[in-house]
Amino acid sequence: MSISVRNLNYIYNPGMPGETVALRDVSFDVADGTILGVIGHTGSGKSTLLQHLNGLIKPTSGEVYIDGECITDGKTKMTDIRRKVGLVFQYPEYQLFEETVSKDVAFGPKNLGLDEEEQQERVKKAIGLVGLDYDEIKDLSPFELSGGMKRRVAIAGVIAMDPKILILDEPTAGLDPSAHRDILAMVRRIHDEMGIILIFVSHNMADVAEMSDKVMVMSDGQVALEGTPAEVFSQGDKLSAMGLSVPPAREIAELIKRKAPDFSSKALTIDEAAGDIRRYLEETRG
Amino acid sequence: MIRDITLGQYYPGDSWVHRLDARTKIIATLLYLIELFVVNNFYGFLITAAVLAAVIALSRVPVKFIFRGLTAVFLIIAFTFLLNLFMVDGRVLWHWKFLTITYEGLSRAFFMAIRLVLIIIGSSIMTLTTKPVELTDGLEKLLYPFSKIGLPSHEIALMMTIALRFIPTLMEETDKIIKAQQARGADFESGNLFQRAKSLIPILVPLFVSSFRIAQDLALAMEARCYHGGSGRTRMNEIRFERADAVAAVLMVVFLIVIIASRFI
Amino acid sequence: MKFIEVKDLKIEFTRIDENGREVPGKVALDGISLDIEKGSFVAVVGMNGSGKSTLAKCFNGLLAPSAGRVVVGGFDTAEEEHIWDVRRRVGMVFQNPDNQIVSSIVEDDVAFGPENLGIEPKEIRRRVDDALKRVGMYELKDKGAHMLSGGQKQRIAIAGAIAMRPECIVFDEPTAMLDPKGRASVMSIIRDLNAEGITCILITHFMSEAEQADRVIVLKKGKVLCDRTPEALFSDREMIEKAGLEMPPAIEIRDKAGLPEHLTTADDIADYIAKK
Numbered sequence: 110m111s112i113s114v115r116n117l118n119y120i121y122n123p124g125m126p127g128e129t130v131a132l133r134d135v136s137f138d139v140a141d142g143t144i145l146g147v148i149g150h151t152g153s154g155k156s157t158l159l160q161h162l163n164g165l166i167k168p169t170s171g172e173v174y175i176d177g178e179c180i181t182d183g184k185t186k187m188t189d190i191r192r193k194v195g196l197v198f199q200y201p202e203y204q205l206f207e208e209t210v211s212k213d214v215a216f217g218p219k220n221l222g223l224d225e226e227e228q229q230e231r232v233k234k235a236i237g238l239v240g241l242d243y244d245e246i247k248d249l250s251p252f253e254l255s256g257g258m259k260r261r262v263a264i265a266g267v268i269a270m271d272p273k274i275l276i277l278d279e280p281t282a283g284l285d286p287s288a289h290r291d292i293l294a295m296v297r298r299i300h301d302e303m304g305i306i307l308i309f310v311s312h313n314m315a316d317v318a319e320m321s322d323k324v325m326v327m328s329d330g331q332v333a334l335e336g337t338p339a340e341v342f343s344q345g346d347k348l349s350a351m352g353l354s355v356p357p358a359r360e361i362a363e364l365i366k367r368k369a370p371d372f373s374s375k376a377l378t379i380d381e382a383a384g385d386i387r388r389y390l391e392e393t394r395g
Numbered sequence: 396m397i398r399d400i401t402l403g404q405y406y407p408g409d410s411w412v413h414r415l416d417a418r419t420k421i422i423a424t425l426l427y428l429i430e431l432f433v434v435n436n437f438y439g440f441l442i443t444a445a446v447l448a449a450v451i452a453l454s455r456v457p458v459k460f461i462f463r464g465l466t467a468v469f470l471i472i473a474f475t476f477l478l479n480l481f482m483v484d485g486r487v488l489w490h491w492k493f494l495t496i497t498y499e500g501l502s503r504a505f506f507m508a509i510r511l512v513l514i515i516i517g518s519s520i521m522t523l524t525t526k527p528v529e530l531t532d533g534l535e536k537l538l539y540p541f542s543k544i545g546l547p548s549h550e551i552a553l554m555m556t557i558a559l560r561f562i563p564t565l566m567e568e569t570d571k572i573i574k575a576q577q578a579r580g581a582d583f584e585s586g587n588l589f590q591r592a593k594s595l596i597p598i599l600v601p602l603f604v605s606s607f608r609i610a611q612d613l614a615l616a617m618e619a620r621c622y623h624g625g626s627g628r629t630r631m632n633e634i635r636f637e638r639a640d641a642v643a644a645v646l647m648v649v650f651l652i653v654i655i656a657s658r659f660i
Numbered sequence: 661m662k663f664i665e666v667k668d669l670k671i672e673f674t675r676i677d678e679n680g681r682e683v684p685g686k687v688a689l690d691g692i693s694l695d696i697e698k699g700s701f702v703a704v705v706g707m708n709g710s711g712k713s714t715l716a717k718c719f720n721g722l723l724a725p726s727a728g729r730v731v732v733g734g735f736d737t738a739e740e741e742h743i744w745d746v747r748r749r750v751g752m753v754f755q756n757p758d759n760q761i762v763s764s765i766v767e768d769d770v771a772f773g774p775e776n777l778g779i780e781p782k783e784i785r786r787r788v789d790d791a792l793k794r795v796g797m798y799e800l801k802d803k804g805a806h807m808l809s810g811g812q813k814q815r816i817a818i819a820g821a822i823a824m825r826p827e828c829i830v831f832d833e834p835t836a837m838l839d840p841k842g843r844a845s846v847m848s849i850i851r852d853l854n855a856e857g858i859t860c861i862l863i864t865h866f867m868s869e870a871e872q873a874d875r876v877i878v879l880k881k882g883k884v885l886c887d888r889t890p891e892a893l894f895s896d897r898e899m900i901e902k903a904g905l906e907m908p909p910a911i912e913i914r915d916k917a918g919l920p921e922h923l924t925t926a927d928d929i930a931d932y933i934a935k936k
């Protein structure tokens with residue numbers, strides 16, 4: 110499985126007073142099994158781009174290839190794309206609608222035309238993957254659950270379609286620190302167990318540095334930076350010019366560097382920064 | 396697309412039309428709507444269109460912006476046109492199987508379509524040139540005499556303010572819900588009428604839940620900002636009836652007389 | 661000087677049972693006692709469901725105590741006749757930027773509060789202009805609210821509170837739905853308002869925001885788990901874990917690198933290393 114995006118352009122309200130260019134000449138590739146972190150401000154074009162990947166928006170020009178197949182030529186059946194590419198929107202818990210959790214999670218599989226038995230199997234597996242107890246929760250109303258659980262159920266609803274590419278738009282938005290950690294661990298587990306491409310949008314640079322194999326920075330409808338977390342976060346000046354930042358661990362390392370010029374660190378995570386400090390102190394002591 | 400609907404939107408500006416008292420504009424629009432139904436011939440429509448064009452020019456709202464509102468209701472206009480075209484009896488112009496076009500049908504269809512277009516453009520001029528708050532304040536003032544017989548004029552006006560404010564929010568919400576369910580493979584286009592109606596449930600339930608959440612949040616926010624009904628409330632911008640309004644009123648009456656006269660051409 | 665006094669506050673929600681009778685439901689706050697000093701900047705943290713937002717709504721009488729008392733500037737929030745005196749003194753900014761804006765046009769929305777207070781039109785105009793300038797939104801006063809970004813909408817909501825000339829503003833997770841830029845702009849406004857003497861109460865999930873307050877109140881299951889300065893709170897790992905919170909990155913790095921405990925900020929750490 111792979112994604113290729115070529116020269117994608119998208120214009121809202123073309124020829125109208127409200128005309129806005131949302132994407133300009135966006136091209137990139139995502140290899141099988143990758144976790145791609147996407148960062149950028151509201152209005153940078155992130156959401157518009159992600160919606161192109163499963164055909165919810167048709168580009169003004171340019172192509173999207175999923176597994177080598179062009180999905181933007183108008184010939185592909187939309188259900189085939191959505192079977193392959195699962196998209197979880199921001200605050201997905203607001204899209205729950207069924208009487209019971211299991212019915213809600215079964216909505217996707219049912220739309221794919223699977224039979225009853227297969228639907229239930231998918232539901233069971235998906236609920237397990239998001240870390241909930243199937244027997245305990247299947248007959249409850251989704252509206253009775255806590256916020257964090259609702260979000261898990263909503264994510265299960267997309268996972269139950271058994272996508273090969275899973276896109277999550279800010280999966281941790283609005284959660285408290287411990288629910289935040291739980292959801293991140295869950296996302297990581299889903300990626301590892303399903304062996305899929307995972308794309309997630311986040312405003313939390315520490316999460317992006319920790320989770321991603323590759324990072325893409327969107328700004329003003331364009332891909333501004335792209336590369337490994339180390340490559341992207343070594344360009345702190347460019348990021349801050351876009352109003353973005355590096356992970357806090359890197360920020361602290363940079364601060365130390367300014368005050369202690371022989372200290373050097375390319376740390377992205379807390380552990381790396383702590384390790385570099387330890388080493389530096391041992392060296393200066395010795 | 397949903398975001399193309401311009402009815403109820405405000406186009407900031409400082410033109411002569413913008414500065415008129417909201418009450419003047421509401422009454423003028425009402426008169427204009429009545430006139431449209433009085434008009435029965437080509438000359439009447441020509442005069443109305445000319446007056447409308449003059450008002451648009453005075454308002455300095457870009458014509459493009461006004462016509463965008465029409466694209467959203469194009470289907471309704473087309474449907475009205477076809478309905479009138481085929482449904483009216485009279486002198487036959489063209490006939491094929493069960494379809495018949497008559498001279499009367501053709502002229503009625505044209506008039507109805509033009510009437511609809513003029514209604515939509517005319518009323519959107521009012522909302523485009525009047526801030527929502529002024530519009531609802533104007534309405535509240537106009538309805539005030541009726542509050543003596545129990546009409547809740549302040550509440551009606553506030554309800555309109557909130558409705559206008561939340562139209563874009565709810566449209567965005569609807570758009571998002573539709574897309575989220577489409578991402579789960581939902582199909583809103585195929586199947587018979589019953590199946591299609593059923594396929595709306597995944598949109599309607601979350602939409603209701605969202606609307607209630609918004610209503611609850613908003614009620615709380617209003618209470619926190621000391622809202623306690625219309626009594627004792629003041630306004631930042633008191634609306635005032637000025638000379639320009641008198642001029643506009645006179646012009647509207649002249650227009651009405653001309654239109655009535657046009658019936659006898 | 662105390663501005664808000666909370667004594668043995670209990671909030672118990674009722675629910676309707678199968679027979680249509682009102683019965684006691686969830687206890688959201690269970691015996692809270694605390695004072696908020698005039699001009700202070702207090703953060704309230706805790707997990708989802710710990711009662712943070714419920715407490716916020718008690719500070720300006722949006723919720724009346726089931727038991728106990730909340731006194732704001734000398735007025736008891738349980739007394740109906742003083743409820744407007746309380747709400748005029750304590751403004752509130754909520755989490756969702758969209759759902760708290762009443763009017764379609766920026767300046768009309770900011771005017772909503774003062775209009776409810778029955779203030780002279782000219783004075784409202786002055787207050788609205790002043791409030792919009794203080795949040796840096798004066799240039800956008802004629803714009804439609806739905807055209808703004810989340811951060812800008814939140815600044816309008818703050819201007820709406822400022823225009824009522826409150827002594828205190830309660831911020832209920834104001835940055836939860838914003839991007840980093842919006843979040844930074846809201847936090848800088850909160851700091852400015854506090855510097856001008858407005859008492860600020862900030863409910864948040866972000867430890868980096870709680871760190872900026874003079875004092876942090878930690879709630880758990882409707883009770884005050886602890887109430888201390890950010891420095892004291894973040895030097896107590898056991899407490900942080902018990903409350904389901906997290907350490908600010910500087911402290912995590914300090915502890916993992918084995919640095920001395922008196923270093924509490926990134927600056928401290930950098931200075932310490934530079935001196936070695």
